[in-house]
Amino acid sequence: MAETYPINIWINEERFEKLKAANLADMAVDRLGGMKVIQVQCTEKQKDKILKLFPMAKFDTATTKSIELLPREVKDKIFDITLKLKSIGPEVMDEFLKSLD
Amino acid sequence: MTDFIGHGEKEIKERILNPGEAKNKIKNLVSVEISGRIARECIDLGYGFFTPLEGFMKKADVDSVCKKMSLADGTIWPIPIVFDISSQEVSEKGIRVGDVILLTRMGNPLAVLEVEEIFTYDKDEMAQAVLGTIDAKHPGVRMIGRMQDTFIGGKVTLVNEPQFNPPFDRFFYTPRQLREEFKKRGWVRIVAHQTRNVPHTGHEWLMKGAWFCAHGEAPVIGDKDEIKLGTGVLVNCIIGPKRTGDYIDEAIVLAHQALHEGRYFRDDVHMVSITCWDMRYAGPKEAIFHAILRTNLGCTHHMFGRDHAGVGDYYGTYDAHRIFDQLPPGSLNIKPVRVLEWWYCPLCGEVTYSGLCGHTKERQKFSGTLIRSIIKDGVKPTRIIMRPEVFDVVMECAERYGFGSPFCTEEYLAKRGPVFVVPPLD
Numbered sequence: 001m002a003e004t005y006p007i008n009i010w011i012n013e014e015r016f017e018k019l020k021a022a023n024l025a026d027m028a029v030d031r032l033g034g035m036k037v038i039q040v041q042c043t044e045k046q047k048d049k050i051l052k053l054f055p056m057a058k059f060d061t062a063t064t065k066s067i068e069l070l071p072r073e074v075k076d077k078i079f080d081i082t083l084k085l086k087s088i089g090p091e092v093m094d095e096f097l098k099s100l101d
Numbered sequence: 102m103t104d105f106i107g108h109g110e111k112e113i114k115e116r117i118l119n120p121g122e123a124k125n126k127i128k129n130l131v132s133v134e135i136s137g138r139i140a141r142e143c144i145d146l147g148y149g150f151f152t153p154l155e156g157f158m159k160k161a162d163v164d165s166v167c168k169k170m171s172l173a174d175g176t177i178w179p180i181p182i183v184f185d186i187s188s189q190e191v192s193e194k195g196i197r198v199g200d201v202i203l204l205t206r207m208g209n210p211l212a213v214l215e216v217e218e219i220f221t222y223d224k225d226e227m228a229q230a231v232l233g234t235i236d237a238k239h240p241g242v243r244m245i246g247r248m249q250d251t252f253i254g255g256k257v258t259l260v261n262e263p264q265f266n267p268p269f270d271r272f273f274y275t276p277r278q279l280r281e282e283f284k285k286r287g288w289v290r291i292v293a294h295q296t297r298n299v300p301h302t303g304h305e306w307l308m309k310g311a312w313f314c315a316h317g318e319a320p321v322i323g324d325k326d327e328i329k330l331g332t333g334v335l336v337n338c339i340i341g342p343k344r345t346g347d348y349i350d351e352a353i354v355l356a357h358q359a360l361h362e363g364r365y366f367r368d369d370v371h372m373v374s375i376t377c378w379d380m381r382y383a384g385p386k387e388a389i390f391h392a393i394l395r396t397n398l399g400c401t402h403h404m405f406g407r408d409h410a411g412v413g414d415y416y417g418t419y420d421a422h423r424i425f426d427q428l429p430p431g432s433l434n435i436k437p438v439r440v441l442e443w444w445y446c447p448l449c450g451e452v453t454y455s456g457l458c459g460h461t462k463e464r465q466k467f468s469g470t471l472i473r474s475i476i477k478d479g480v481k482p483t484r485i486i487m488r489p490e491v492f493d494v495v496m497e498c499a500e501r502y503g504f505g506s507p508f509c510t511e512e513y514l515a516k517r518g519p520v521f522v523v524p525p526l527d
Contacts, residue, residue, distance in 0.1 A: 008474055010478040030447070
């Protein structure tokens with residue numbers, strides 16, 4: 001299977017309530033000191049496109065191997081698509097990228 | 102006098118003229134408008150942050166720093182401190198050796214420079230020697246590359262003291278003021294924590310661990326509720342140029358102060374301060390520079406963590422630790438406290454030291470990027486990751502100073518209030 005690269009969406013109470021309501025609370029995993037996160041996966045191609053579209057974002061090669069520092073509004077949108085598709089797979093990013101076209 | 106001995110066993114002297122003298126001194130001088138970096142370095146030179154330097158380096162010192170990591174007289178010094186100017190401006194203004202020129206910032210007089218030498222130096226050679234690379238992706242290389250083609254060496258004297266604006270004003274201390282402050286607090290051992298970050302608990306424990314190392318075998322003074330420790334942590338925030346995505350300066354300084362006010366450190370063991378300095382990201386050599394700087398501030402110890410003052414993968418993770426072993430004994434009057442990282446371990450249930458915790462598979466490393474990502478999402482971290490008082494202050498700073506963001510944006514960089522101003526010399 002091709003390698004994927006996560007986007008970390010940190011879960012606050014509001015996001016957690018939405019996950020619970022969609023029966024998706026299990027998607028949230030403990031990541032750092034009890035912080036909950038969902039990790040939406042990107043393919044290499046999606047990763048490159050995201051980094052090009054959002055130059056302030058960063059692929060953290062040193063520690064987390066994840067795409068970080070995306071604007072909050074972008075994360076909100078990705079989170080909404082996650083709820084809609086009930087998935088954290090690359091199809092979420094497909095739909096997100098399509099919405100930008 | 103012994104309270105004010107700095108690096109190289111030289112006394113920390115302030116080179117500042119009083120306003121009356123200053124007005125006479127600057128009459129009829131040729132003036133040169135200076136960059137932000139030069140202004141910050143004039144301030145540092147004037148107050149003695151760079152002791153034993155009294156001014157910008159002449160060629161013999163620059164050459165010796167590049168080739169031997171010492172001044173021409175043999176005193177350890179790793180980074181050239183230079184005044185750059187275009188040959189065109191030198192020629193147009195008729196600047197010659199023996200002149201005194203007035204340095205202005207935003208049109209107002211800041212300092213005078215005694216022109217002792219005008220010279221050129223190969224900038225690639227300087228970058229290679231100091232930074233170990235001439236790769237233009239390295240921010241220090243870019244900084245040197247942006248310098249003008251000519252250098253002036255000579256003594257600097259402030260003719261007008263900068264005024265620091267809130268919230269920075271209460272954190273700015275000159276080296277002499279800091280030493281007096283340490284004396285007042287009864288601190289005998291002071292460990293410096295260099296920072297350009299908002300503190301998460303990994304940073305907090307770096308400071309606490311460094312405090313233990315510095316305090317070491319020192320005796321407890323007093324008894325019961327009156328225990329005095331005589332050892333302190335000096336948080337020294339570096340204030341310099343910013344890039345988009347960095348934490349805003351206000352958040353850095355006030356978040357460190359929030360650790361103090363939240364009483365995660367006792368009042369008598371911790372204080373926050375600022376120093377103006379344009380980071381070169383020179384890794385190990387910058388670590389030595391930081392040690393010298395904090396010697397001049399009166400610190401006895403300096404904490405160095407992983408990848409100190411590094412950038413990208415130009416330096417090894419612990420090169421900044423190892424370089425201290427290459428110095429001749431007695432060449433620095435400060436002890437490096439060399440530490441590994443702290444991480445969160447879910448099995449230990451705490452933030453713990455990577456040099457002690459054996460749960461290497463389970464450990465959860467702090468990553469500056471990850472913490473920024475959490476803050477950017479507007480999600481309040483758990484208190485074991487970031488103290489709630491720190492997070493609250495960071496978000497307040499975003500609203501008050503950061504145009505809605507705790508990170509530097511183009512808008513912040515264009516519109517932010519200045520850290521200090523040079524007022525008109527009335």
